[in-house]
Amino acid sequence: MSEKHIRKIRSDGEQSRERLLGAAMRLFAAQGFNATSTREIALAAGANVAAIAYYFGDKAGLYRAALTDFMPPPEKNIAQFDQPGFTLREMLHGYYTQLLAPMMEGDIAQLRLRMWLREVLEPTGIWQNEIDNGIRPEFEALAAVLARHLDVAVDDEVRRLVHGVAALGAHLMISQDIVAAVTPQLVAAPHALQEWIPRLVDYAEAIVTAEHEKRRKGAA
Known part of the structure; x- marks a missing residue:
């Protein structure tokens, strides 16, 4: 089998997996896990039901992937705000940048929410x-960073x-339909969402x- 043919098979497989994920997200978001069947997902994706078992194991595996595949690992998110040399504003800017990043993805963000x-x-x-x-x-990383900026130990305050x-930031994410x-x-476009970040930094810095x-x- 030629390398070109192998690459084509891999590319087709990735596209099939992405179609299944997209269809699953739409149906799970509209109907929930229990009310959505694998047959329904496969039909919506234009794929064979067996493809779900091949790529995800079962419906639960597909559901887990639909929820978590697009999410960066916590270490990557934490690195955006937990840096030793960051000022308070730089830290808060990094925190809200990673927090609101999923909202910049348009329809996918809405489905995931x-x-x-x-x-x-x-x-x-x-x-x-x-x-x-x-x-x-x-949460614990942000608590440690804020405590460091306050020069205190982490306590309940x-x-x-x-x-x-x-x-x-969570209000924007969870109540996006209300805000819209x-x-x-x-919240009409990515640039409008970007404008929230420095303002959230202002509000948080005041707190x-x-x-x-x-x-x-x-x-005293």
Whole structure:
């Protein structure tokens, strides 16, 4: 078998896998895991049902891939805001850049968000795994970075601060439909989303500064 033929087979296989992922995301987002059949996904993707077993093992494997394949590992996200030489503003800019990055992907971001919301309401176990292996490490990394900038140890006040800083960006992600309905111009295109980042940095910096001032007065 020629190298050219091997490359063509590999390319066709990658395209088939991507079609299955795209169809699965649309159907899982609309119907949920239990109400979506592998036959339905294969039909929507123009593929054979056996292809799901070949690429993903089973429906659960396809569902897991549809939820997580497009997500960078937590270490990559953490590296964007946890750098020793970063100022507070640089750190916050890196944090919101990685947090809002999925929203820049247009329709895929919307499908993934709907899938995650369904996962919260109809858990299959993947959400808990994501909390343990993705969300928690990023939370703890941000807590450590903020504590370093405040020159304190991580305590519950720092953890509350992390939730407050994260909530500024999470509102945009989780409530994007509401934001788009009320102020569509603020999320209408990638450049509009990009404009959120420096403003979120401003808001978060004010919160961190207020926490620093509160601790300073308490110490005094």
